[in-house]
């Protein structure tokens with residue numbers, strides 16, 4: 001099989017290699033790929049929301065305990081998933097470039113609120129968010145443990161979402177009342 | 179029963195598989211070798227399993243389930259219309275995914291590692307479930323033989339999955355009838371081939387009773403759509419009796435344990451057999467093969483009301499522990515059992531297999547062998563004690 005038609009882990013390797021070459025050599029491609037990236041979140045009544053990202057949508061809701069309807073996962077659960085999915089992207093991407101065949105891959109994430117009373121506005125103490133997020137990778141791949149460990153370490157060190165969360169992105173709010 | 183034949187020693191089924199057999203099994207699962215090629219390799223493993231049992235003075239031997247990946251999903255090789263699916267594939271069809279998430283967390287396993295056979299079409303026999311295993315066993319031992327096969331309730335429960343099975347089987351009862359007839363044919367075939375003891379494995383029954391929601395453990399997908407426990411247990415009795423109706427000339431047993439997937443006692447289910455006994459007693463089978471080697475299983479006293487109604491396959495050694503039980507302690511427990519059973523009704527066996535899941539055996543062969551030997555010694559001492567005395 002020629003390298004130009006090689007498919008590994010469901011990915012076209014030559015396309016991936018081309019992309020890496022492009023961002024290594026072409027500043028305008030880097031600029032365009034950097035963004036901006038966008039999401040528009042619309043209210044759907046109750047605590048339901050729908051987010052539009054390019055031509056994709058995701059829905060949000062809150063558990064019934066909160067008086068909501070629990071039709072979708074909560075925003076903070078989506079965040080856990082986004083952290084996991086982004087790490088997985090990095091792991092699979094880098095693994096594929098290194099020629100590692102991945103048979104199965106799964107990440108289990110978990111976080112516990114600092115203090116739900118802070119979220120409810122009952123106190124300013126502590127944080128309403130997750131002070132830490134646990135992420136465990138289960139993987140079955142044709143590779144030695146050392147290589148997999150390195151890929152996993154890079155997967156979170158170089159993950160867009162993980163680093164956004166870990167470094168605490170500056171939020172710039174603004175408002176318009178209609 | 180002659181006193182020299184009292185307290186037969188037997189096993190529940192599985193024996194730890196050698197590493198080379200596991201390698202071959204992986205190749206078979208990846209489709210790299212054929213069913214026959216795998217079985218040729220497995221022949222040698224079966225011979226070793228038989229040798230261990232014979233050397234330990236086991237009276238009724240099995241083939242160590244060496245040809246199976248575990249005690250139930252091996253049926254995908256034997257049946258048409260059944261597909262082995264991972265939990266990842268089943269996730270979208272599950273009603274209560276949140277409780278399965280709890281299970282995966284508790285077991286610390288990924289969804290892709292858990293598999294279940296699912297009926298995706300009419301289920302028909304492609305090969306005998308265990309006749310081939312038995313014929314090889316029979317031709318290589320002069321001891322009495324036991325063949326464990328998955329029970330009709332466990333098979334039906336684990337294979338019927340809403341969204342996947344309902345095209346072929348609109349309701350679970352439709353699948354249940356086909357499963358009963360397949361299992362029944364197998365028992366008859368085994369009997370005609372000269373098998374002495376067929377054991378029907380129904381470990382799921384303990385989960386029906388003791389597993390609270392979010393505790394779907396080793397048979398994860400099996401209980402995806404269970405009803406209330408009483409209804410489930412009645413259904414299990416119905417399926418069992420439909421399966422074994424009118425069969426005679428072979429000893430029939432049912433094995434119920436609380437899971438054998440971990441060496442950690444605290445994660446396995448607990449609770450005495452009391453709530454299950456009324457249902458087990460209704461089943462037209464000869465022997466209850468139960469675990470009594472750990473405190474989790476509760477006391478033998480639960481049999482007070484059912485004195486002598488059935489034989490007991492008394493779980494007397496813990497398949498998961500590293501220490502080998504002393505014959506003296508085994509003898510004490512057997513004597514206790516004779517308060518509720520006639521001596522001729524008591525069989526000695528471990529609580530469960532030593533290698534229920536091929537890739538996760540709960541013990542090594544040498545320790546398992548030590549445990550079998552202890553049972554053999556205890557049985558021999560007990561026979562001597564009973565010799566010429568009514569009640570030692």
Ligand SMILES: [Zn+2]
Nearest residue numbers: 435438530531
């Ligand atoms: Zn068992």
